Amino acid sequence: MPGTKFTASVRKEASGSIIDLGGDIDRSAGVDLAAAYDDATGSGNGTDPVVLNFSQVDYINSTGIAVIVTLLAKARAEGRPLRAYGLSPHYEEIFQITRLSDFMSIHHNEPEALALT
Amino acid sequence: MALRRMRNRAVPAETVPVIPTEVIDGGAIPDNDPLFALLLATGGPVEVDRITITSPALDEIRQQGIQLIVPLISQGELIGTLSLSRRLSEQPYSTDDRKLLAGLAGQVAPAIRVAQLVRQQEAQAKERERIEQELRVAALIQQTLLPKELPQLPGWNIEAYYQSARAVGGDFYDFIPLTEGRIGLVIGDVTDKGVPAALVMATTRSTLRSIATQHDDPGKVLALANESLVPEIPPAMFVTCLYGILNPETGDLVFANAGHNLPYVRSADGVRELRARGMPLGLMPGMVYEVNSAKLDLGETVLLTSDGIVEAHSADGEMFGFDRLMELVGKDQEEEDLISQVLEELRRFRPSDLEQEDDVTMVAIRRASSALESASAFGDEPGLISTFTYPSSSGNERRAMDEVADVVAGLGMNGDRLERLKTAVSETTMNAIEHGNHGDPAKLVGVDVLASTKRILVRIRDQGTAPVPAALIPNLEAKLAGEQGPRGWGLFLIEKMVDVMRTATNDGHHTVELEMSREGD
Numbered sequence: 001m002p003g004t005k006f007t008a009s010v011r012k013e014a015s016g017s018i019i020d021l022g023g024d025i026d027r028s029a030g031v032d033l034a035a036a037y038d039d040a041t042g043s044g045n046g047t048d049p050v051v052l053n054f055s056q057v058d059y060i061n062s063t064g065i066a067v068i069v070t071l072l073a074k075a076r077a078e079g080r081p082l083r084a085y086g087l088s089p090h091y092e093e094i095f096q097i098t099r100l101s102d103f104m105s106i107h108h109n110e111p112e113a114l115a116l117t
Numbered sequence: 118m119a120l121r122r123m124r125n126r127a128v129p130a131e132t133v134p135v136i137p138t139e140v141i142d143g144g145a146i147p148d149n150d151p152l153f154a155l156l157l158a159t160g161g162p163v164e165v166d167r168i169t170i171t172s173p174a175l176d177e178i179r180q181q182g183i184q185l186i187v188p189l190i191s192q193g194e195l196i197g198t199l200s201l202s203r204r205l206s207e208q209p210y211s212t213d214d215r216k217l218l219a220g221l222a223g224q225v226a227p228a229i230r231v232a233q234l235v236r237q238q239e240a241q242a243k244e245r246e247r248i249e250q251e252l253r254v255a256a257l258i259q260q261t262l263l264p265k266e267l268p269q270l271p272g273w274n275i276e277a278y279y280q281s282a283r284a285v286g287g288d289f290y291d292f293i294p295l296t297e298g299r300i301g302l303v304i305g306d307v308t309d310k311g312v313p314a315a316l317v318m319a320t321t322r323s324t325l326r327s328i329a330t331q332h333d334d335p336g337k338v339l340a341l342a343n344e345s346l347v348p349e350i351p352p353a354m355f356v357t358c359l360y361g362i363l364n365p366e367t368g369d370l371v372f373a374n375a376g377h378n379l380p381y382v383r384s385a386d387g388v389r390e391l392r393a394r395g396m397p398l399g400l401m402p403g404m405v406y407e408v409n410s411a412k413l414d415l416g417e418t419v420l421l422t423s424d425g426i427v428e429a430h431s432a433d434g435e436m437f438g439f440d441r442l443m444e445l446v447g448k449d450q451e452e453e454d455l456i457s458q459v460l461e462e463l464r465r466f467r468p469s470d471l472e473q474e475d476d477v478t479m480v481a482i483r484r485a486s487s488a489l490e491s492a493s494a495f496g497d498e499p500g501l502i503s504t505f506t507y508p509s510s511s512g513n514e515r516r517a518m519d520e521v522a523d524v525v526a527g528l529g530m531n532g533d534r535l536e537r538l539k540t541a542v543s544e545t546t547m548n549a550i551e552h553g554n555h556g557d558p559a560k561l562v563g564v565d566v567l568a569s570t571k572r573i574l575v576r577i578r579d580q581g582t583a584p585v586p587a588a589l590i591p592n593l594e595a596k597l598a599g600e601q602g603p604r605g606w607g608l609f610l611i612e613k614m615v616d617v618m619r620t621a622t623n624d625g626h627h628t629v630e631l632e633m634s635r636e637g638d
Contacts, residue, residue, distance in 0.1 A: 003515045005514070006323075009427050025596070045509070059515070059543075061514070061540070061543055061544060061547065062544055062547075062606035062607040062610055063547075063603070063604065065606045065610075066602075066604040066605075066606060067603070068601040069593070069597065069603040069606070070603045072597060073596065073597045073598070073599055075600075076597055087535075088542070089533060089536075090533060090536035090537065093537075094532070094540070094610065097610070097613045098591070098593065098606060098609075099593050103593070103597060113532070
């Protein structure tokens with residue numbers, strides 16, 4: 001059974017932008033996620049953080065990790081913090097194993113992710 | 118002087134004592150000849166001329182010109198005679214001569230007896246060795262031809278038991294892989310024992326193997342086997358044999374029977390017999406075999422047996438019998454190990470000091486009532502629970518992941534460990550699709566789930582030939598700095614997710630085996 005199609009929509013808050021992710025994150029998510037990031041950061045806002053909301057994500061595979069690595073590299077090049085919340089315990093473990101969590105902070109909820117500046 | 122030997126009942130004809138070369142071998146005195154009793158009764162030297170009885174042995178002795186017979190007696194048995202012809206001096210034997218000869222006989226007799234006994238024992242040891250050797254050959258033939266491994270059918274537990282009698286009967290059983298995942302089941306028994314039975318068993322086995330793969334009708338298989346075996350089998354021998362075709366997916370069993378013991382099915386309602394008429398193989402040509410079918414439902418067991426069970430005798434000479442076996446199969450449906458139950462009952466019935474009269478063979482085929490039950494029945498050795506195949510197209514790694522997860526969840530794995538195994542299965546299947554099979558949908562990825570009481574194994578097989586590379590720890594800093602591509606996480610993740618990952622490349626296949634302990638689930 002094929003997975004759920006990837007979705008990414010951007011919400012802008014005072015202290016940063018949130019990208020609400022949905023469905024499966026694999027290599028096919030790359031283009032849409034990059035577009036969402038550009039949308040979230042397009043209007044300037046200096047180096048306000050971008051927060052990835054994983055709470056509606058069912059599945060992330062290794063090609064999805066690569067997509068996140070690509071995004072993280074771009075954000076770091078821009079000096080912009082990338083944060084995450086809503087990861088299931090399993091994917092949180094994977095973010096730790098892959099050391100992604102060393103470069104993007106993992107939070108329990110959205111206020112916590114936005115509060116940190 | 119001539120030494121005669123007696124035929125002594127205790128000494129086989131070919132084991133005569135060593136006779137000095139200067140001695141005439143005058144032939145034995147049969148123990149039913151009156152002379153035999155006379156010499157035994159007299160105990161000392163006897164002059165031939167004075168013997169008045171009529172005896173064929175005496176006539177012969179007279180013809181040879183023998184004058185004096187000195188019996189050699191040891192422990193009351195006449196074991197030979199010293200026979201003396203006329204003295205060179207032509208004078209009769211004196212009283213002193215007789216005393217001397219009697220004394221000599223008294224000393225010679227025990228020595229000859231000892232020599233006889235040694236010979237006798239040597240001969241018996243040789244005979245025993247010959248028999249043992251023959252038994253070893255028969256046992257070797259049988260062991261070589263019985264299946265080395267039991268078939269692994271998802272959702273089924275197959276067990277077999279074979280214990281040869283000392284004389285090695287001609288029992289055999291076999292599993293023949295057929296098309297569409299079906300399997301041919303054979304149990305048989307050759308009349309007679311030892312090497313002749315083992316050779317007939319070997320012929321029957323290979324005949325059935327070659328015919329079974331060409332015909333779907335078990336009656337036809339037995340009929341053709343019979344035609345082929347009639348000219349091959351010695352006239353006094355025949356083979357009883359049951360042949361069935363099991364469809365593991367549906368539980369359908371189609372069978373025919375050449376005079377073999379009926380299979381019994383242990384079911385929730387008790388026991389049922391699987392009847393089909395037919396004559397044993399190898400007796401006469403032109404036989405027809407009735408075909409019947411049965412359906413094995415979840416949790417049911419079919420038991421195939423050989424004569425060695427029902428024909429076992431108790432100390433009182435009572436037979437184990439079909440009724441007792443059938444009753445045993447019908448009770449305790451909760452107990453899954455039917456073979457152990459039968460063996461236990463057999464041990465109770467037949468005292469351990471009584472030698473096993475015939476081979477004892479059993480094959481029990483149980484349809485598991487659940488995946489969990491299949492796994493627990495496998496004990497420490499993982500057995501196949503489920504098997505899947507997928508075309509190599511993108512997205513099928515998710516199907517594999519979900520389908521394996523369903524099976525593994527049924528085995529009681531859950532939570533974090535289930536999630537980890539799912540990720541590992543998905544990643545491994547994706548590698549198989551993309552790297553092993555290069556995304557060619559015509560190439561299949563095979564996924565087997567195996568389980569034991571302790572472990573769960575998932576084997577994922579593709580048609581790749583290059584070895585799976587070792588997993589490297591990805592350099593995240595280099596990837597973030599753009600010095601390396603962002604990918605390369607798959608193998609690393611798989612290794613981290615499971616307890617053990619093994620890879621093997623052979624015969625045009627890659628296999629990656631993922632192992633998870635079941636402890637903690």
